Amino acid sequence: MSGSATARRRGRGAQPEGPRATFRQLLPFLFEHKRTLIVVAVLSVIGAATSLVQPLLVGQVIEAVQSDTGIGILVWLLVGFVIVSSVISGFQHYLLQRTGTAVVYSSRRKLIDRILHLPTSEFDARRTGDLVSRVGTDTTLLYAVLTQGLADAVGSAVLFLGALIAMLVIDPILLLLIVVVIGISVAVVVLLSGRIRTASTAQQEKVGELASGVERAVGSIRTIRASGATERETTAVSGLASDAYGIGVRIAKISSMVVPVSGIALQLSLLVVLGVGGFRVAAGAITIASLISFIMFLFLLVMPLATTFGAITSVNQALGALGRIQEVLDLPTESQDDEKIAASLPRETAAADAPAIEFRDVRFHYPANVVAARQAAAKEARTLLADAHLESAEDATPAVQDHEVLRGVSFAVPQGSRVALVGPSGAGKSTILSLIERFYDPTGGSIRL
Template identity: 70%
Template sequence: MSHDMSEASARPVRGRRNPFARAQDDGGPRATFRQLLPFLFEHKRVLVVVSVLSVIAAATTLVQPLLIGEVIARVQAEQPLGVLVGGLVLFVLVSSAVGAYQHYLLQRTGTAVVLSSRRQLIARLLHLPIREFDARRTGDLVSRVGTDTTMLYAVLTQGLADSVGNVLLFVGALIAMLVIDPIMLLSIVGVLGVSVVAVASLSGRIRRATSAQQESVGELTSGIERAIGAIRTVRASGATEREERAVTEKASQAYAAGVRVAKASALVVPIAGIALQASMLVVLGVGGMRVASGAVTIAELVTFVMFLFLMVMPLASAFGAMTSVGQALGALGRIQEVLDLPTEAADDAPSTRPVPVPGAPAIAFRDVRFRYPEAVVAARRQAVKEAQEEHVPTLAEAAEAREDDVLRGVTFEVPRGARVALVGPSGAGKSTILALIERFYDPTAGRIELDGQDIRELPREELRARFGYVEQDAPTLAGTIADNLRLAAPDASDADCERVLRAVNLGGVIDRSPLGIDSPVGEDGVMLSGGERQRLAIARALLTAPPILLLDESTSSLDGLNEQLMRDAIDAVAQGRTLLVIAHRLSTVVDSDRIIVLDRGEVVGQGTHSELVQSVPLYRDLARHQLLV
């Protein structure tokens, strides 16, 4: 089987570093508070209710020190308390009930924000151009949907959403303290001011540390995904210990990054505690002297101290909000990086009805050139380096990080209703041709036509509906046989599913289980053989009854008997269809109407098998090595 850059183009390389990440000086993607607002404003109605509740809670809380002061004054004056105690209990109960309901709304809204961000990420991820997946780590993308979005939860649940009530509480307490005794208030302003400046300076460190932590978690997730996804190859290569060390190293890096976040955020708590303790000591010292001089009463001092607590409470909440916002912005930078990427549909043609040109070939390449984007090349180069360092023979290790043109002026035609084969050595560009036909990439130069019309003038969805595409090493989705078949034809009947399965010699698979087409296939199709997985992919393509079939090494995993049965099945479904087939085994394509020979991205010969054996030395050598001449 070919293992080159062109033929691995449709598959993401796992375990790579991300060359697309927009790095800043501290190494993480940037995010601003303004970018966080849309996630919050999506739930503005609930936030308004929360704000109203926080105002009510703040008002009922501010009344309590005044009532307590009045109770103390009346006790000192030996006056009856009247309804003061009952009123105080009522305000405490109201404040607690409102706070509990507000807490519930914040928790629910925080969860809704996470859901909203995940929906946006999932929608964007599944519509990104293929080049993004070729240049990014799968595990890192999964990490952004999972752990990064969770960081947004803390924004609502740690003080930001009830900031209106906290501001009212802070301002109300400040005014009350100013009325009670301006001198005691001035004595603590300096202490509180220093603490605010210190926490503000820490917020930047927290954001940078969080961004680095999330990157490390993405690396860890990618490393685990890579090792588990290739566990059989890892075991067979005796690389289990090396993979364990590599993944453990990523876990250690994530731990170290988490410790840096903990160190930065841990300073916020003692700062708030020191500010409160210092303020209390100052108030008690200054207040004691003020009471001794008769400037304030004991009741006023107690009331002042209670208002001091009420003023420090929203200040501590603000410190927590600054910390959570700093952490959220670090994670949001990674989320926003993906949300800012253009989708595949961004450069898509408007919906239109294809207008075939009479007499035009089904598919035509006109002087097509193609070079992979630098980011993809950089990712593959990094994958090769990492795989070589770990000595694990994976697809990533074999992918050649080519920087030159993969296709160099390729020109050929596929007549309507014909069977055309693409052959050539590894790295010739065969799989890239199919990727360009499917518009996973667009050519660097030249033109690709479908029925005489430039494929860039067709919407991708309409274009791809014309093809049945079976990629090299076609994946089998976890679930049942029916789930896999109906991926492209969700409305297909059970009878249609069984028909295509028997057409590709998979009748025995459904006959050996009482569940039939509802038989599970296991993760990555582990319950099927390699040949069965390959035939299942072909059956999936056949179920949509496309006019054109694109088969990339479709018989590479089959033994001689099943290969012949597959050829018979393809012969049967080929009637009235156009086939473009990539084959490493020439025996599967010797009877093709036309064979196109590729070498180093160029067409070096076209014709039938007998013609090419006589006229193209490369083809003759390939045929001789496979005992066909």
């Protein structure tokens, strides 16, 4: 494909920012598994409690060693809490993985049910590959919401607050310095999280376009081969893959700035604690046992932050994908307004000689999204033929009509009869058959069956 054609196609693919979901729209997917999530929350609280006890026991062991008293019971208690914490963590991990898979499964079922009940006009306006990508790749991102730290947020909050209180009791001055360092890291993550969500939405849009391009090329492979257009289509679809790759790299760059933040916060906090804490031990303000306990609580304080930072990244990526999922789930189904339509029509008693099909002053105008999709397809066809030097870009494909196709059409088809529709191209013959099959609803009048 020539460079100008590639530029035209990529320009056509440039779209405004896609649909964005809110965290409230994510909650129904999670509440379907609220019992399991409650169990996970309880386990995370118990795990947090066992983790908070360990630094206190270590401090008591050190003090017992310094005072030359027995430490047997303390050591066994410490080992017991470590084992309990590990077992709880493993079982909690299993529950989260299973629930994450269940969330993906339920979201896919909802999408499949909604897609297969959409009006035919929606399939005319949307590419099949894009709908397939929403069922596949978009729903997969919901899995990370549960497995990347959001579900055990309760336990993380307990761990964070417990460590914060313990550190406040041990040494308020050291804690103040730690809060300053951590506060800066939190501000950086919040600043970057919005950019991650926007880039993730754009990436999923590009993946949808890529799936559509592959689906179109594979479905038309015989025509492509017969036209000698294999290389041209390969270049076009590869261009979509390149665009998705570019956005993926941008997400990786943003995420790479988020991931080190927790590590930097931990290292700076540790250096502050070792430096200032060592000075305070030398001055007699705190004991060595208290300093070691403080350092252990510091790790417990930073661990929930690291989990939270990961959860922010995964949730923002999931919300970008959820926007595309929710866009389809919010579309009205084919029969959603049937009751309203039926209620607005006058009730009639069918006569013995009533016609099998009757059109009464039917008017029809193709939906705007269908017209736009057909015009885009016609423009693409003209461009491809012009690139192949088969036709001029203006004459290769006729323009798509965007005016009213049927204007006050009325006729009756008697039962047991055959009726032929005769007329020139564009007169509305196919449209009438589509209305009888109810691929579309009339924009005016009524059709009686």
